[in-house]
Amino acid sequence: MLIYSNAKINIGLNIVEKRNDGFHNIETVFFPIDMRDAxxxxxxxxxxxxxxxxxxxxxxxEAKDNIVVKAYELIRAKYDFPSQNIHLHKSIPFGAGLGGGxxxxxxxxxxxxxxFNLGMSTEEMKNEVKTLGSDCAxxxxxxxxxxxxxxxNLNTIDLNLSGYHLLLIKPNIHISTAEAYANIKPHKPEVSLKELIKQPIETWKTSIKNDFEDSxxxxxxxxxxxxEELYAQGAIYAAMSGSGSSLFGIFKDQPNILPQWEKHFCWKKQL
Structure with missing residues (x-):
């Protein structure tokens, strides 16, 4: 049996405060995109x-350290089903802030x-996969x-970008989680992203940002x-996704891939 797992982008990311457990509280908008692994x-x-x-x-x-295998073993420990041949075809780049893993x-x-007709509810699946990563659910x-x-902690929102075009570039740069958080300065935004995302997309450029970009x-x-090149090409909104290193632009019309981007991972799609 075959399934295709898609990526996401972050539209805005505010690092709100450092937690007692060493992690950080954030607020962000996850938006699914049609870039897929199999x-x-x-x-x-x-x-x-x-x-x-x-x-x-x-x-x-190693296979045992792959999150696909970890998810498989997590569920097999609770439910009885036969041994499986697992094959993963990777198309979503690593270290891109796209949530591929x-x-x-x-x-x-x-x-x-x-x-296997396990009968797991949506909430049960969310609770299980949360143990493997914060954005898995x-x-x-x-x-x-x-x-x-x-x-x-997720709240579904009404955000429809149908008809817009997305151009995503992932330069050949790796950013570790430690590097991403090294120089950030947590702060609570004056206006929550939950409210800003409701505003017309033309306003996002001046109101919605990714705090990781500063560091x-x-x-x-x-x-x-x-x-800057994405904006110069006519993007209505452009930003880094997650802690990087991919950047995306949202366009009204189909954008072109510039020659300097061709040596990097590039992907475009109408939303």
Missing amino acids: IEIADSKSANPYIFSASGIPINI SANAAYMIKLLNKK FFIENKPAFAIEKGE IFPKHPLLKETK
């Missing part, structure tokens, strides 16, 4: 709990629930959502330049 499972005759294989973008970790975990659980319902706390752009000028 996950396939099939019954295995192996005595092992699973057989894992992968293709597409190289995955340079989190989506893989959520969709593995949805796939197992469907194949978003991909269970996979609808635009306002997220708070670590990103796991990351000085270290990686190419990211700032790319955002």
